[in-house]
Amino acid sequence: MTNYWPLAGILIVVIGFALRFNPLMVVVVAAIATGLFGGLDFVAVIESLGKAFNDNRYISVTWIILPVIGLLERHGLQQRAKALIESVRGATMGKLLVLYLLFRQITAALGMKDIGGHPQAVRPLVAPMAEAAAEKTHGKLSDEDNDKVKGMAAATDNVGLFFGEDIFFAIASILLIQGVFESSGYPMATWELAVWAVPTAICAFFIHGGRVLAFDRKLGRPAK
Amino acid sequence: MITLDWLYILAGIIFAIWSVLSALDSTNGKGIGNAAFWGLLAVSFFFGGQFSDLANGVLVLVLVAIAGFGQLGRSDPPTTNLVERAGFSEALGNRLFLPAMIIPLTAVVGTILYNWTPLGETGLFEERRETLILFGVGVVLALGVCMVWLKPALLAPAEEGRRLIDSIGWAAILPQMLAALGGVFALAGVGNIIGSLAGEVMPENSVFIAVVIFCLGMALFTIIMGNAFAAFPVMAAAIGIPVLVQQFGGNPAVIGAVGMLAGFCGTLLTPMAANFNIVPAALLEMKDQYGVIRQQVGTAIPLWACNVLIIYFGGFLLWN
Numbered sequence: 001m002t003n004y005w006p007l008a009g010i011l012i013v014v015i016g017f018a019l020r021f022n023p024l025m026v027v028v029v030a031a032i033a034t035g036l037f038g039g040l041d042f043v044a045v046i047e048s049l050g051k052a053f054n055d056n057r058y059i060s061v062t063w064i065i066l067p068v069i070g071l072l073e074r075h076g077l078q079q080r081a082k083a084l085i086e087s088v089r090g091a092t093m094g095k096l097l098v099l100y101l102l103f104r105q106i107t108a109a110l111g112m113k114d115i116g117g118h119p120q121a122v123r124p125l126v127a128p129m130a131e132a133a134a135e136k137t138h139g140k141l142s143d144e145d146n147d148k149v150k151g152m153a154a155a156t157d158n159v160g161l162f163f164g165e166d167i168f169f170a171i172a173s174i175l176l177i178q179g180v181f182e183s184s185g186y187p188m189a190t191w192e193l194a195v196w197a198v199p200t201a202i203c204a205f206f207i208h209g210g211r212v213l214a215f216d217r218k219l220g221r222p223a224k
Numbered sequence: 225m226i227t228l229d230w231l232y233i234l235a236g237i238i239f240a241i242w243s244v245l246s247a248l249d250s251t252n253g254k255g256i257g258n259a260a261f262w263g264l265l266a267v268s269f270f271f272g273g274q275f276s277d278l279a280n281g282v283l284v285l286v287l288v289a290i291a292g293f294g295q296l297g298r299s300d301p302p303t304t305n306l307v308e309r310a311g312f313s314e315a316l317g318n319r320l321f322l323p324a325m326i327i328p329l330t331a332v333v334g335t336i337l338y339n340w341t342p343l344g345e346t347g348l349f350e351e352r353r354e355t356l357i358l359f360g361v362g363v364v365l366a367l368g369v370c371m372v373w374l375k376p377a378l379l380a381p382a383e384e385g386r387r388l389i390d391s392i393g394w395a396a397i398l399p400q401m402l403a404a405l406g407g408v409f410a411l412a413g414v415g416n417i418i419g420s421l422a423g424e425v426m427p428e429n430s431v432f433i434a435v436v437i438f439c440l441g442m443a444l445f446t447i448i449m450g451n452a453f454a455a456f457p458v459m460a461a462a463i464g465i466p467v468l469v470q471q472f473g474g475n476p477a478v479i480g481a482v483g484m485l486a487g488f489c490g491t492l493l494t495p496m497a498a499n500f501n502i503v504p505a506a507l508l509e510m511k512d513q514y515g516v517i518r519q520q521v522g523t524a525i526p527l528w529a530c531n532v533l534i535i536y537f538g539g540f541l542l543w544n
Contacts, residue, residue, distance in 0.1 A: 050280030059403060073309075075309070177483075
């Protein structure tokens with residue numbers, strides 16, 4: 001008889017997020033519940049939480065970029081990004097984001113997934129450019145529409161990265177797939193896997209690119 | 225050899241400075257909370273490697289208590305106003321983009337040089353960590369260039385950085401915390417339970433439905449864990465390999481590669497993928513913390529369907 005109780009941790013995460021409790025609190029309560037239901041004692045759960053948190057410090061190291069971005073913003077980086085877009089004739093938000101999507105997919109596919117990203121590219125450059133381009137076409141935006149433009153800029157970065165990076169054969173996810181299949185007796189070269197990321201990448205470009213262009217058209221129309 | 229520890233010390237110094245500046249900031253009513261939160265994180269970067277697992281665990285609990293009881297505030301250190309920024313933008317021109325480009329270029333060009341030239345044989349960087357270390361090198365270079373070129377006050381980069389980190393707040397460590405949750409889930413065997421559940425609902429003889437369940441499992445498990453990497457070994461062991469490859473004779477390369485991408489569609493839909501979906505909403509100062517996810521639903525769902533069709537046609541119909 002399988003012990004299904006550890007799944008309660010998942011339930012806690014889902015309910016916690018739905019009720020909008022502080023996510024850090026939700027995660028820790030879920031971790032403790034899962035550990036206890038999984039048969040660990042309380043101290044062992046805290047130990048495993050501490051060990052895993054410590055082992056994953058490299059994830060939070062990337063915030064050291066903020067002083068540089070902040071300093072450049074202090075000297076007008078966002079305004080510069082807007083000015084650059086305003087000077088390009090025929091620039092629209094739709095075209096800009098489609099171009100960024102393509103750029104992000106291609107550079108990620110070549111293994112350059114650190115070009116782009118939210119702190120280093122979207123906040124200082126892509127989002128202000130998208131806002132400037134949208135205002136150029138549609139005039140001053142409402143706060144709500146402005147938020148949607150920002151959301152779409154961030155979404156474009158994510159889609160471009162996720163559905164570009166797996167074409168690069170030396171990326172972590174490809175190595176993980178290779179490792180899992182190899183341990184089950186199906187050895188494959190990384191490029192055999194990477195080539196199958198291409199059809200999805202093309203679908204992602206047309207689906208998201210099409211949505212961006214449709215979003216730009218819809219933005220112009222008065223709300224019903 | 226330059227190891228990740230050097231980077232941790234650099235990050236520790238930056239978080240320590242933010243902590244001190246928060247403590248001295250009388251305009252932020254919750255300055256002490258901020259000082260404690262960023263200070264503990266600095267302690268974690270400096271000494272986490274020496275602490276026992278239990279001490280690290282207690283540190284995590286205190287961090288969470290500070291954030292969970294609302295003791296983190298948003299600071300507003302003095303900065304330039306919009307008029308001044310427009311003036312700088314005018315005067316400095318497009319050269320302003322160059323320092324920002326130093327960081328990704330150092331990371332990318334450095335990684336390429338290190339891996340494809342004899343440079344790698346010097347053993348200068350810790351193995352497989354060269355990109356992250358080079359990212360740190362890029363930050364230091366860019367900061368140096370900015371200080372020499374723009375000549376701001378000495379504390380300006382620290383204060384501007386603090387303005388940004390406070391606008392992100394507790395969300396800054398959510399990705400790391402979720403990785404820790406993943407560690408506990410693995411220890412408690414959550415993956416195996418989900419795998420056996422998925423195995424039980426499998427139909428006997430429909431390839432198409434098996435593909436749908438495999439892709440659905442990838443997406444749902446990714447939504448729960450916030451990371452397709454956690455879902456993949458589970459779903460591959462439960463359905464991908466035994467059912468799709470061995471029982472139905474599908475192409476393993478297609479099933480592996482596209483199955484992972486079906487999981488990535490789940491990443492677009494979940495607040496658990498905090499660094500992609502929640503942190504940018506905070507960084508862009510959006511009112512709705514789920515605003516990025518809302519813009520991604522319309523892409524993720526049709527793209528997930530495409531992945532199902534690609535596996536079905538590419539992995540079975542064309543392959544056999």
